[in-house]
Amino acid sequence: MRLVVFGKSGQVATELQRRGDVDAFGRESVDFSDPGAVARFAETVEAGAFINAAAYTAVDKAETEEALANTVNGTSVAALAKVAAERGLPLIHISTDYVFDGAGTAPFPVDAPTGPLGAYGRSKLLGEEGIRAAGGPHAILRTSWVVSAHGNNFVKTMLRLGTERDALTVVADQVGGPTPAAAIADACLAIAAQLAGDTGLTGTYHFSGAPDVSWADFAREIFRQADLGCAVTDIPTTAYPTPARRPLNSQMDCGATEAAFGLPRPDWRAGLADILDDLNV
Template sequence: MRIALFGRTGQVATEVQRRLPEGATLEVLGREEADFGQPGQVAEAARKLRADAVINAVAYTAVDRAETETELAEAVNGGSVTALAGVCADMGLPLVHISTDYVFTGDGTQAWRPGDPTGPLGAYGRSKLAGEEGIRTSGARHAILRTSWVFSAHGANFVKTMLRLGAEREELRIVADQVGGPTPAADIADACLTLARGLAEGREGGTFHFSGQPDASWADFAREIFAQAGLPTRVIDIPTSDYPTPARRPLNSRMDCSTLEVAFGIARPDWRAGLREVLAELGAAR
């Protein structure tokens, strides 16, 4: 099976390259080959593909900066994704695309289902939703995988930030009223590869949710990081209102992942096990 991967150095893209199954080949397109700030360049690169399926792991993920870099966020997450999907439709290539919990309002406490009404709170979420809609209207066979709170041993993420701050401070104030599922990038990569193969074999796609379990607050997540890393850092729960940011965050990022398990046999991973693997890779495990 030939897979084209858009994205080279991000958390999920890195893991896709590391976890490619035996017998599969991978063509990796980084920014040099396809700059997602330029939708036309992305479409041109896509037309040259010789693949059985496409995975898009490129995204503009600077949630706060998106409020002032709106055009760039829209180009990367919206325009270029739409352009890629159009080419995939023309060429008959199935597309696996990673999206986010930020397409929802974050109201309530019930887990969001794939068909629930969307309502992004900020520019980042709106740009990701635009990409989703571009895919759905393109006619391309696709699987949109919404996920949340991604972490790995690579790049910038909450785990690495907590390890750094935990080594510097005795006490940290962490938001406790935002709840979601931390998700290891390695598990997202595995899910993307499974979806790519399934679509290439003619399985029906759609929009799916995938996040780690059990659901937790950021404060809960931090406590588990410190416990597994053997750091004595105390975590003080605070409300979101005590930690203002340029972009609003959804309070409820719980996601119902049952349709993905039914359709493709992909179960929610235990993020605590994934955390142990990440800490071991970083040399930070207790």
Template sequence: MILVFGKTGQVACALQRTDGITALDRQAADLTDPAACAAAIRAHRPQAVINAAAFTGVDAAEADEAVAERVNAAAPGAMAETCAAMDIPFIHISTDYVFDGTGETPFAPDAPTGPLGAYGRTKLAGERAVRGAGGRHAILRTAWVFSAHGSNFVKTMLRLGRERDALNVVSDQVGGPTPAADIAAATVSIAGQLAQDPAKTGTYHFSGAPDVSWACFAREIFARAGIACTVTDIVSSQYPTPALRPANSRLDCAETARVFGIPRPDWRAGLAQVLAELEADKA
């Protein structure tokens, strides 16, 4: 059995479609209480743990960094320490926000970090806590997650595109949209491989291909959904937010393919599946 922290998030929802998954909600494991998270692992005695839960409100974290720190750093640290003591694999999902987003070259796993805001700082602290626990683990950084569940760019564009004839979308931020279903499958595969080979412990990247801007992503969403909505490119400064977003969210995923045999997924195929799922849900 694989124990998953998070139950309603995008990756957690996708994981629950896999046999042998036990997912914990906030009532079962309060992420603001690291000791409760550790106790849940000891109580369930799983074969592996996947942390798919996080304080993901990038702007909200600016105003509540203390809570974000407990959820994104202290809790994963407690999980990792417990898994290390039990000698079971721990898979921790992290983010491109640990980088400063400069340049146009995809960030390698060992590239220097430099988060721009509270969310990135707390996620980076979580990574350090996981490594510091000393157990077999994989930190899997990803970006631009989307699915048929929860709140994400695809669902927002579908809603706005049906309401409006035209939209302004940022074009100077580039990254790889990543289907939650592919992240879920990757984490399960990595957990199994880590159980067999602890030497695969480390930090890895996993995002969809090809890299695109938000504006180009929006155009593809509208084209595939048959929505007649014109997209006009704008720069980030024309759409100010409380927290800065990285301009470069490209991730070098070659090491994940080499070590685990998991290639970058084509996000266009994932988008087609999500659109089909949303259409089926309306029926």
């Protein structure tokens, strides 16, 4: 089965390409700021299934570019889903914990009410709704706190700051599951193979790393594994204001994903060790 990946330079798309046997197409081939171009490309490309890893991910910038975020993450995703449904092709789409409001302390089940706090979350929710409306075989995979040896992410930022400073303040009241992009890529491939054989698996799923942790404790583990003597002091979200509000609770119940596809939550600590190996740390 030929797997066509939308997105080429992002963390998950990069990991998918490292696994081989996929054809990845970036913005130079198909621009998600143009829904018509996405539809035309999807209509003609040879494929057995689509994996959508293309997205507008600038969470803070989306507050002032919501129209663009909505097009990339919403309208174009709906256009892709419509073509996939018409062609009978499974679509695996990566979504986010930002579709929730982050309230409470319990993990969010897949059927929990959504309530995005900002433009980015609203745009990703639009994409989810467009996929469901298209009616084709699909798996919407919500994930969180994506990290890898590629691109910009929390691990790489902490490694840079940890070599420059003796101490850092890090937010401690946001809790979630860091998720290695490599694990997401493996999950996408497994889901694509199973969904192609059983369209009854269509639905929305959660996939995040375990155990759940605060950003501050995540930073401490990064410094421990990297052997960096940088002290971490806990601070509340209110002490680190950003243009876009972040959910305090990003914990997600991933039980349905394991039940349907046999995919347990990945241990992010082992994933972190692999990332550090990739970075030669």
